[in-house]
Amino acid sequence: MATRVEERSIPWMASVDDAIAQAKTTGKLVLLDFFSPT
Amino acid sequence: MTYPQVFVQDIIDAYCIPVQVNNSLDASKPIVERFRHIWTPDLHILDGSGFELYHWNGYLPPAEFAARLLAGLGQARLRLQQFEEAAACYADVLHRFPTALAAPEAQYFAAVTAYRKSGEANALLHGWHELEKVYPQTEWAVKQNFD
Numbered sequence: 193m194a195t196r197v198e199e200r201s202i203p204w205m206a207s208v209d210d211a212i213a214q215a216k217t218t219g220k221l222v223l224l225d226f227f228s229p230t
Numbered sequence: 231m232t233y234p235q236v237f238v239q240d241i242i243d244a245y246c247i248p249v250q251v252n253n254s255l256d257a258s259k260p261i262v263e264r265f266r267h268i269w270t271p272d273l274h275i276l277d278g279s280g281f282e283l284y285h286w287n288g289y290l291p292p293a294e295f296a297a298r299l300l301a302g303l304g305q306a307r308l309r310l311q312q313f314e315e316a317a318a319c320y321a322d323v324l325h326r327f328p329t330a331l332a333a334p335e336a337q338y339f340a341a342v343t344a345y346r347k348s349g350e351a352n353a354l355l356h357g358w359h360e361l362e363k364v365y366p367q368t369e370w371a372v373k374q375n376f377d
Contacts (some may be wrong), residue, residue, distance in 0.1 A: 201234075202243075208249050210249075212279070214247045215247045217274070219278070220243065220247050221247070222247050222277075222278075223249070223274075224251065225273050226253050226262070227251070229254060
């Protein structure tokens with residue numbers, strides 16, 4: 193039986209202010225990506 | 231496609247809280263105005279107060295994106311005076327992506343980081359000598375040549 197490989201994905205947040213708050217508590221930095229749907 | 235690449239995801243997972251904003255939505259207008267967003271791709275690195283520490287525009291293929299992101303994270307940590315973390319990011323660029331477009335910038339600021347951490351002028355001069363030797367035909371080699 194083949195092992196199923198889970199596809200990973202980036203856990204993008206949708207709120208910049210929530211991301212900033214999370215960065216403050218974790219010590220990580222926010223990566224903010226503006227995109228235009230194609 | 232850049233984001234499906236595991237090595238890109240690993241860098242984001244390790245160092246970042248990722249957030250995406252769809253610039254075509256009415257609900258995004260306040261954020262678009264707050265960051266003076268004008269063109270995609272448009273990437274910003276912010277600290278825990280929302281202050282912008284690094285920014286770039288334009289598509290980059292996966293390895294170039296990874297190197298640019300690490301160089302940006304290095305710059306962010308340097309500006310926060312977190313010298314160990316900055317040095318680790320720059321070393322990662324230079325070790326894993328030595329031919330990337332961001333590598334000369336990483337070499338330049340790796341030297342600045344070493345100097346700011348130690349106060350030793352030789353740390354700066356040694357790093358910049360490497361820059362001139364390894365990346366001579368680059369903007370960053372010009373920037374270190376101030377005499």
